[in-house]
Amino acid sequence: MTTEVRVPTLGESVTEATVATWFKKPGDTVAQDEMLCELETDKVTVEVPAPAAGVLADIVASEGETVGVAALLANISAAGAAAAPKAAAPAPAAEAEAAPAASGGGSTDVMVPTLGESVTEATVSVWFKKVGDTVAQDEMLCELETDKVSVEVPAPAAGVLSEIIAGEGATVEANAKLGVIAGSAAAAAPTAAPAAQAAPAAAGKDIANAPSAEKAMAEAGLSAANVAGTGRDGRIMKDDVARAVAAAASAPAPAAPAAAPTPRAPVAADDAAREERVKMTRLRQTIAKRLKESQNTAAMLTTYNEVDMTEVMALRSQYKDQFEKKHGVRLGFMSFFTKACCHALKEVPEVNAEIDGTDVVYKNFVHMGVAAGTPTGLVVPVIRDADSMSFAEIEKAISAKGKLARDGKLSMADMQGGTFTLSNGGVYGSLMSSPILNPPQSGILGMHKIQDRPMAINGKVEIRPMMYLALSYDHRIVDGKGAVTFLVRVKEALEDPRRLLMDL
Template structure:
């Protein structure tokens, strides 16, 4: 009996892939879950594991062919294969498998989600010799998107830590070993183990040739391999990398890599009081994305101010009743998010994005809410905020905020946003110019509420005022549209009844 090998689901909006390379040929013995073939999409490379142990009977598609999700790749004949490996667990669970000794359990790097191919080992919560219970946190892994805690799959004693803090690891790499009997002899600490090599950042040092679709696009644009930084496995250049390189202004002439900024003379006494700390993956990604946004978009900021008195009075009048009925406190973010969704419907360009020479208008509002954590800034997304009530928005923002602070945000929580709100006012900021969250075309900056003297009906009165800042991509949003958008937000907040009446 033969087992079919088919193209797996490759993620939202990905319907096809290119055969990058086969790891086996017909007649080879394969073990269950052993990688058979690597597929390449415009976003990520994916290894397809063997669904069963046996012998690779046939290969239906060759390297370079494009296949759709669900297409037949080949067949495995049962028998004559290697002993099957332990079944794979869910993507977000650490895999535990037999490790030579039947009584030892391997804890390996779990998959962190679509497009995440590596992680950095953070602080260990345990050391060799420690006793742990099932589901105790062992170590925290940091990716360029979020932090993820790895729990103990079984109770027992830590007998080996194989990956030091700061090591870059790929999914499936051994992190530590647990003796479930609790009697294991402590193995050598992480220092004795060779750290897993990190994937090369650029194609110049990659062991992988560019993906077929990337190679074709590079040839069409006269780009050389050393001009495109690869983000795939082992530094492989993907189609998305070439698109990003073209968008950032790469030309046929290779530009030299930027040199590190030279430090000036450092006094010896000062140097011993310095502390050098490696940037986390998340912080590196934040830095790169913010700089890319500045380099790519024609970014401009327009300002206005809003009298927060009406919203504050409404909160004061109904906050107790609101919390009693909905089980959540009535904050400012619900009003701002609702005001933003009303304005986005009137000015759709602010809710759109540029894709090459096309403009993509979004007929929905997925509003990102920037949240500061001790790991850095993350932007979880309130999906379909335009269809929510203020109470529903407040509940969702509260839930996402808790997940962000606990390091529990997943990829699905932070992808797909169409517009972003950043509240620097909680830290005391009076005025700032927020940077776009690419590929979005607009971001609203909220600030501190401060009482100021204002002229109202010919009289000077003290009012609780807030400065608003809208940064926008001038390539797609005109000044008139940006100013009108900000005025509509101001009008909704100064007259909250407009939100109720959908005006």
């Protein structure tokens, strides 16, 4: 009996993911609900548990492949039938082909592996071995590039690479022959061990680390040279990065080395030698795609105003200690802005609506998105039903979602269904900017730096803490009058917070 392992539901508007890491390999025994692999989407990382206990018969979608919802990832066979599925499995077919070579000293073909759903051809980008080189089983031979991902091709058997049929730059179809490995496993046995030992050393050059590990290293500021890989052929896995970070944190601080003269780059150095090319993460690619789609789809316009923060700052200063003592959370400015926006959205509901085809969908609730910058990119966790929450509930929700965002633990549910968004560029020192819409929403409010400025108050010049506000809106559904009215209502509520209590 065989149980299929398929891609789980990835969330609203997410249709594909990348296989980041396999924690098991074909032939491994797995328990029900044990984690088999990790998928990366443009928003979150999703772990895939084993749907049943047994033996991992084959892996259909390898690391680095892009898969759609419900796509087949692997097959699990019953524990008693472990040997048969493994021999007949489609993914490790190359391993099955290695048997004749091991027994008879013949040759083994190197074939193009499964490229993924809807991918029919690839380009040979680089060969890591040349004709005549000795190779160990599962050692990386070459790398293929498709329009979606890069695919590594491991050696299906140990031996000598006797022929390369598809050279670098050649376009090959699925299941085409790439090369031939000659010789038996016995002949290659003496060199297999050194090859395996050399793999970790060559990992930085020939082996692509797990995408989740690359992301973790970028966040921790580590280079691959500082992490010992335990994956196949020295591949660095996510757990390896975590161990390296823990080891660095517990290690004693090294003694300061003697000052040495800083080497200076040659004046005539080639600029290309001083550049660094890093592939965009899926999250960054999706951010770029969605923001551009927002510009191309919505008739986006921005209107500005400014707000005197004197009353809000005074109120916060007066009650912040009591507030924190009672509710266990600090009183910030975000709860005031959330409340003010919810109040204004009731009067101007089109700012809280969205366009669906030829219909306008008005939301009789406010799911407030709060844009947050993280080491991996911009995310927008959603505070659901913010219009029915108290100041304390809003502050607690924002604090909890902010921590999840920083730790990279936001789920799909945490970022779905927003109806309006707040973006606080002021925390980074921005004085004024035009925020971009978060589709399909029709409005986003940009907050900025609070700066003391001279203002005319009752015929006198006074120094007041002022903030510029920017409302970007979709002019297809929100008219200028509605946008300006919304911004004025937010301004009024912040300059006189008592209006929020009186629902004015």
